[in-house]
Amino acid sequence: MKILYFAWLRQRIGTDTEEFVLPNEIETVEDLINWLITRGSGYADAFAKPEIIRAAVNLEYVSFDHSLDDEDEVAFFPPVTGG
Amino acid sequence: MKILYFAWLRQRIGTDTEEFVLPNEIETVEDLINWLITRGSGYADAFAKPEIIRAAVNLEYVSFDHSLDDEDEVAFFPPVTGG
Amino acid sequence: MIKVQKEDFNISEEIESLTNGDSAIGAISTFVGLVRDQDNSEVPTSVLKSMTLEHYPAMTEKKLLEIETEAKSRWNIKSSLIIHRYGQLELGEKIVFVACASSHRQDAFDACNFLMDWLKTEAPFWKLEETHSGNDWVDKRESDDKAAERWK
């Protein structure tokens, strides 16, 4: 699975892209976040307020109960501020 | 008094500006229109449907009961279609 | 600012001079009106050759200034511009340009929309359409009166 981070999530985690083979028990976006948080203080910091984070799977916005597939591209980012 | 005509009023009357010394009994815009109509078929044609004509006195839109002064600049024209 | 002119103009340059380095301006809404072909479905398209705009110069200037002042009293506008052309214009040529600059976008959008609606019903311009079958003065549109009513 490919995971992308943008804006201050990218800064806190310290990278913009990672590739993982996920543990079998990870089924949803929420499971993924909870697993990422265990990987270090940068992740814990980035996801400290999960309610303000937006997630996209394969370029579409999803809710945290969205089911994940091993081939998915998952992105995490703060609310958008373009325009 | 200076009187200006625009668009198809100008074409029907055949001039864009006239200066008159008005008869004393003309007090309002409506009186003026009724007097102009007596001056020829071009005027009668131009003012055939007075309800669609707009009048301006000294560069301000006015209703037909507006009182006139000898120094006024009066303009008659169809509904505006700019923009 | 009000400009009533025969000549064409450059939109980029007009926008440039509108903002004039004011660092509080974050939003510019503009509108361009062009000479377009008629909506007549009974005749083939491209019947319009050109259009001639007549106006009442002293009153035009006065009404456009009033319209602009009214927009500035209703919305938070840093600067605004109305350009209206007169004389003979070909198909596709610019007739009118309105621009409103503001800190935030909704002020800019609403003021620009208001200026166009008021200008359509208040500014003393008349359009003569020149077609292959003759010349016709454009009739006023009921929809323009309704659009202007919204802001009362």
Place this chain on the structure above:
Amino acid sequence: MIKVQKEDFNISEEIESLTNGDSAIGAISTFVGLVRDQDNSEVPTSVLKSMTLEHYPAMTEKKLLEIETEAKSRWNIKSSLIIHRYGQLELGEKIVFVACASSHRQDAFDACNFLMDWLKTEAPFWKLEETHSGNDWVDKRESDDKAAERWK
């Protein structure tokens, strides 16, 4: 049409290519978003030095195309254009340009306003403000959510 680019652009030329000689186009509504100074009343003005826009390229393209398609399904739009820049931009530089061309003005105005409101809440861009006292990611504005809600 969608353009996501680092480079600046010329508004007159973009409008020219938008109409592209279509004689049915009589109305073009546009919006320009500029890098502006912050609304912070506690610090002197002109604290902003520059701004860097980050985005998610593949998703940006997809979302902007979706937004444009949605606008075309709601209003009678002959052609439309969204240009959004990324990278580092100085105070006063253009960030975004939206233009909608139509036969009649209200379609153009509404579609342009809608495009900006949706773009603000849907397009994956993030602004980093660079000031003399450090760098800050811009927070989302509640008013942008409310603006987008209007169109639902």
